[in-house]
Amino acid sequence: MVHVVIPAQVVGDVAxxxxxxxxxQGEEPTQGEEFGETVDALEEExxxxxxxxxxxxxxxxxxxxxxxxLTLWALMKFVLLKPIQSTMQQRADKVRADLEEADRAKEAGxxxxxxxxxxxxxxxxxxxxxxxxxxxxxDAQRREIIAAAEAEVAELKAAAAAEVAEAKAAAxxxxxxxxxxxxxSAAEAVVQRPLDAASQGPIIDEYLSRxxxx
Amino acid sequence: xxxxxxxxEESGGGLAYPPIENLVEWPTWFGGELGDSLYGFNKxxxxxxxxxxxxxxxxxxxxxxxxxxxKGMQNFGEICVDFIDKQVVQQAIGHGGEKYIPFLISxxxxxxxxxxxxxxxxxxxxANARMANPAFLGLLTxxxxxxxxxKHQGPKYFIxxxxxxxxxxxxxxxxxxxxxxxxxxxxxxxxxxxxFANMLAxxxxxxTFGVLCIALFSASLxxxxxxxxxPMLVALTAFEVMVSFLQAYVFAILAAVYIGGxxxxxx
Amino acid sequence: MSTLATVATFAQNTVELEAADFKNSQAAxxxxxxxxxxxxxxxxxxxxxxxxxxxAMARQPEAAGMVRTTMFLGIAFTEAxxxxxxxxxxxxKFA
Numbered sequence: 393m394v395h396v397v398i399p400a401q402v403v404g405d406v407a408x409x410x411x412x413x414x415x416x417q418g419e420e421p422t423q424g425e426e427f428g429e430t431v432d433a434l435e436e437e438x439x440x441x442x443x444x445x446x447x448x449x450x451x452x453x454x455x456x457x458x459x460x461x462l463t464l465w466a467l468m469k470f471v472l473l474k475p476i477q478s479t480m481q482q483r484a485d486k487v488r489a490d491l492e493e494a495d496r497a498k499e500a501g502x503x504x505x506x507x508x509x510x511x512x513x514x515x516x517x518x519x520x521x522x523x524x525x526x527x528x529x530x531d532a533q534r535r536e537i538i539a540a541a542e543a544e545v546a547e548l549k550a551a552a553a554a555e556v557a558e559a560k561a562a563a564x565x566x567x568x569x570x571x572x573x574x575x576x577s578a579a580e581a582v583v584q585r586p587l588d589a590a591s592q593g594p595i596i597d598e599y600l601s602r603x604x605x606x
Numbered sequence: 607x608x609x610x611x612x613x614x615e616e617s618g619g620g621l622a623y624p625p626i627e628n629l630v631e632w633p634t635w636f637g638g639e640l641g642d643s644l645y646g647f648n649k650x651x652x653x654x655x656x657x658x659x660x661x662x663x664x665x666x667x668x669x670x671x672x673x674x675x676x677k678g679m680q681n682f683g684e685i686c687v688d689f690i691d692k693q694v695v696q697q698a699i700g701h702g703g704e705k706y707i708p709f710l711i712s713x714x715x716x717x718x719x720x721x722x723x724x725x726x727x728x729x730x731x732x733a734n735a736r737m738a739n740p741a742f743l744g745l746l747t748x749x750x751x752x753x754x755x756x757k758h759q760g761p762k763y764f765i766x767x768x769x770x771x772x773x774x775x776x777x778x779x780x781x782x783x784x785x786x787x788x789x790x791x792x793x794x795x796x797x798x799x800x801x802f803a804n805m806l807a808x809x810x811x812x813x814t815f816g817v818l819c820i821a822l823f824s825a826s827l828x829x830x831x832x833x834x835x836x837p838m839l840v841a842l843t844a845f846e847v848m849v850s851f852l853q854a855y856v857f858a859i860l861a862a863v864y865i866g867g868x869x870x871x872x873x
Numbered sequence: 874m875s876t877l878a879t880v881a882t883f884a885q886n887t888v889e890l891e892a893a894d895f896k897n898s899q900a901a902x903x904x905x906x907x908x909x910x911x912x913x914x915x916x917x918x919x920x921x922x923x924x925x926x927x928x929a930m931a932r933q934p935e936a937a938g939m940v941r942t943t944m945f946l947g948i949a950f951t952e953a954x955x956x957x958x959x960x961x962x963x964x965x966k967f968a
Contacts, residue, residue, distance in 0.1 A: 453738035456651030
């Protein structure tokens with residue numbers, strides 16, 4: 393593109409442009425033509441650029457786009473989405489039902505476990521009660537046996553004590569008799585005369601009882 | 607892209623950026639000239655129609671298997687429905703928004719397909735880099751949420767929009783015009799412009815790096831720089847895939863937010 | 874007389890050309906400025922927004938899903954300003 397720019401002030405002057413124009417016409421007529429064409433082309437371009445603005449929508453494209461979109465929307469609304477959404481709904485329902493069932497099963501399990509625990513606890517309590525009973529019984533028995541043994545021991549002890557007392561009394565009686573006789577005989581020897589053992593008896597007894605008291 | 611190659615070839619391997627009309631305006635195949643006729647069929651229209659056909663086919667295949675344990679395409683369909691339900695409807699509308707899943711899922715897939723053709727071989731053109739589809743979807747969203755508001759709040763909807771509760775009375779002089787403007791004009795406009803400008807910017811970015819790579823490839827002296835610009839082109843392609851998804855998601859969730867606002871006036 | 878007419882048309886053409894050039898250069902400058910200036914605010918805004926969201930997610934990982942959705946919404950609203958700048962760029966440059 394050839395740009396020949398002539399300032400407006402120069403154009404205002406008459407003499408030089410005539411020469412220039414003559415020179416252009418005379419020597420290079422083609423350049424002038426080309427220049428005119430360029431200007432014409434520029435003007436045409438300017439006119440053309442007014443019409444198809446790259447920003448503004450074009451009706452035919454909008455027509456086809458709108459038609460296509462409305463078709464798609466109608467298809468989506470009435471045909472395409474229904475099976476997908478119903479399948480998803482069914483699945484969601486099934487999942488919910490399964491979850492509820494699982495919840496129920498869990499609750500049943502918990503209840504069974506509680507029942508088992510309860511029965512276990514009662515069995516344990518029963519066992520404890522039995523053990524306690526047995527222990528109480530054993531205690532009573534033991535106490536009985538011990539009491540019997542103690543009674544026997546006391547009886548035996550009493551019997552032994554009675555025997556000892558008896559033996560002691562016998563020994564004491566015998567001793568008293570012996571002591572009397574010895575004392576009477578000793579006294580006979582002292583006085584050289586027979587003494588009546590029977591008359592001396594109370595004195596000896598009195599003495600002996602005093603001696604045993606001391 | 608072909609235009610870019612042609613331009614590069616014509617200028618003898620130099621760096622020549624094609625004019626923007628060559629990047630976004632596609633001639634019609636039938637139905638009259640672009641801009642003159644009402645139903646001229648060009649690449650953008652093809653992408654729109656394919657978006658509907660492919661999405662419908664995917665969901666038809668997904669809806670055929672109705673097993674309790676999903677397999678294959680059924681997984682895809684259920685993941686999509688679940689994604690829109692959990693990430694868009696439940697987050698933006700809340701309870702009672704399940705009715706709007708078909709609309710939102712259509713929006714999501716239509717926008718996503720129109721975006722992803724930006725990087726799909728053979729298309730190399732996002733349908734949403736033309737204002738037609740975003741403008742249509744924005745206006746449709748406006749009509750949709752106004753209809754939802756009228757259905758659930760009655761004619762009082764127009765009063766509720768302009769007079770939010772909890773504002774001192776004199777401030778309504780200021781608040782009410784702003785609310786009307788932002789609800790009925792800025793919302794569809796920003797929806798459309800956000801999508802359109804994102805995709806146009808991405809497209810121009812990819813074309814720029816594509817032209818750069820071609821120019822550097824044909825100019826052997828500068829070939830070394832290709833090692834930098836080509837990985838950049840690859841990275842930008844990946845970035846644009848993400849942007850495609852994100853813009854579809856943002857469009858769907860904003861539509862859901864507007865519907866939710868019309869559904870529950872207190873928000 | 875005919876030469877004078879030629880000169881007149883020529884001069885007119887050149888002046889018009891100059892005006893078109895002037896308009897184009899002004900439009901290009903304006904376009905660049907429009908996009909550049911429009912990118913500043915949203916850049917800061919999105920940075921702040923995402924930073925705060927990451928902080929929120931780190932503090933409460935269980936609320937990450939909600940925070941992420943809200944973050945995307947905020948990004949979408951903030952980004953709109955930059956995109957309007959981009960549209961103005963396209964309008965100035967090509968329309």
